[in-house]
Amino acid sequence: VAYGDTPETTDLAIGAFGIINSYAMLFFMIIMGVAQGMQPIVGFNFGAQNMERVKTTYSYSCAVNLLVSIVGFTLAMLMPRAIVGMFTSSKPMVDLCAPALRMTLAGFSLLGFQITTTQFFQSIGLSRKAIFLSLTRQMLFLIPCLLIIPRFLGLNGVWWSMPISDMASVILAFVMITVHMKRLGHTEKLTAVN
Numbered sequence: 001v002a003y004g005d006t007p008e009t010t011d012l013a014i015g016a017f018g019i020i021n022s023y024a025m026l027f028f029m030i031i032m033g034v035a036q037g038m039q040p041i042v043g044f045n046f047g048a049q050n051m052e053r054v055k056t057t058y059s060y061s062c063a064v065n066l067l068v069s070i071v072g073f074t075l076a077m078l079m080p081r082a083i084v085g086m087f088t089s090s091k092p093m094v095d096l097c098a099p100a101l102r103m104t105l106a107g108f109s110l111l112g113f114q115i116t117t118t119q120f121f122q123s124i125g126l127s128r129k130a131i132f133l134s135l136t137r138q139m140l141f142l143i144p145c146l147l148i149i150p151r152f153l154g155l156n157g158v159w160w161s162m163p164i165s166d167m168a169s170v171i172l173a174f175v176m177i178t179v180h181m182k183r184l185g186h187t188e189k190l191t192a193v194n
Contacts, residue, residue, distance in 0.1 A: 009155070012092060016097035016101075017100075019088065020100060024072070024105065024108065027069060027072035027108075030068050031069060031111070034061055034064050034065050034068070035061060035065060035115050035118075036119060038057055038061040038116065038119060038123065039122065039123035043123045046123070046124045055184070058116070062112070062113050062117075065115065068112055069108055069109055069111045072109075073105055073109035076101050076105040076108065077105075080097075080101040080102050083098075083101060103156065103163065105162075106160075108163070108166065110167070110170045113170060114133070114169050117177045118130050118133040118173065121176075133176065141165035142161060142165040149161050
C-alpha cells in the first residue's frame, strides 16, 4: 500500500525517511558507542560480584545516553527545517520532511535508556532478554503499528508508528530493568547475610 496523495508524495516520503534515518543515526552511533563501552566494565564487575559498581556504571551510561537522545530530540523539535535543509535543498522535500521528522522522533528522547538497558542485559549474560528487547522496537511493536495506524492516519500514521513503538519498547525496558535491579538488590542482601 502506498501512503501519499500522489506517486510524487510517496517518492518524497521514501526520501524523507532516508533523511530522518540519517539524522537519527548520528545519535544512535554515539549511544551505541557509550553502551558498548559500558559492557566490559559491567561484565567484569558482575563476574567479580561487585554489584555496586555494576549499578553505578549502568546508571552513568544511562545518564550519558539519555542526554544524547534528549539533544537529538530537542534539535529535531526546535529546528526541523534547518536539519532537513542540511540533506536537501528541495522545497517540497523540506515541506514534507520537516513535520515528519518531528513526528518520527517524538519518542526519541528516551531511546538512550532503552538501548543502554539492552546492552546491559547482554553484558551480564542475559542474552535472551537483550535479544528480546532489541527486537521490540523494530519488530514486536513497529510492525503491528505500521499495519494498523496508517489505515486511519495515512502517511502520518507511518510517521507516528515509530514513536509509539519507541515508547512501548522504553516502557518494557523500564519494567524489565526494574524487576532485575530488585532481584540484584535481593541477591546482595543474601550475600551480605551469608
